[in-house]
Amino acid sequence: MDSVHCSTPTIDWNSQNLKHSWNRFKQHAKLIFSGPLSGKAETVKCSYLLIWVGEKGRDIFNTFTIADSEQNVSAYLAKFDTYVEPMANPIFARYKFHKRNQDAIETVEQYVTSLKILAKDCSFGNSEDEMVRDRLVFGIRNDRIREKLLTQGSTLTLTTAINTSQAMEETQAQLLTMNEAEHKTAIKQEVDANILSVICVVDNIPVDTSAPQKEKHARSVVRSTIMLEFARVKQFTS
Secondary structure, eight states, X not given: OOOOSSOOOOOOTTOTTHHHHHHHHHHHHHHHHHTTTTTSOHHHHHHHHHHHTHHHHHHHHTTSOOOGGGOSHHHHHHHHHHHHGGGOOHHHHHHHHHHOOOOTTOOHHHHHHHHHHHHTTTTOGGGHHHHHXXXXXXXXXXXXXXXXXXXXXXXXXXXXXXXXXXXXXXXHHHHHHHHHHHHHHHHHHHHHXXXXXXXXXXXXXOXXXXXXXXXXXXXXXXXXXXXXXXXXXXXXXX
């Protein structure tokens, strides 16, 4: 059997949300069947599928009744679809959906994508977009964005909520970058001023006329030390 030069589909048959895990596995497998393995015979594709599902998957497969006309990948996948369907638990799926808040380092786009994935297993029907919209408003970390969304009331759609949240997120990121640049500039100016003031103090120290060369060398060492120290400090402000 030829090797497939791409990541291998895997599935956790002990997953708390087996239907979701199976759907992700199936999508991955179908991409390979329509891509790298598109020219292979159905028997070869079926063999790959049974390898990928693992030992537990093959045990499950052995409980299926497979007719001669069903010796193809589509039929095999349909058998597994039927098997995992009763495992779906929309109540638990909704629990996870309603507990999902935006993580600290998660963008609005990443958060919404996660909500949409979770919503697929919740059996929301025609209310799916509305539920995702509400969860976005409730779970977003930024209070200013939440306030902006709430002011739109019943006219707020999921698309508008996403676009508004992303626009405000981008604006706040730009402001943060600008503020950081201004802060670094202020620190740099302060460091430069301190360098000049310290050097002036060193230069105004009375010279020991009894040993001018020694005094000159000592003053040079002090200046160099000060410059090196301030250069080290400036590295953290540039």
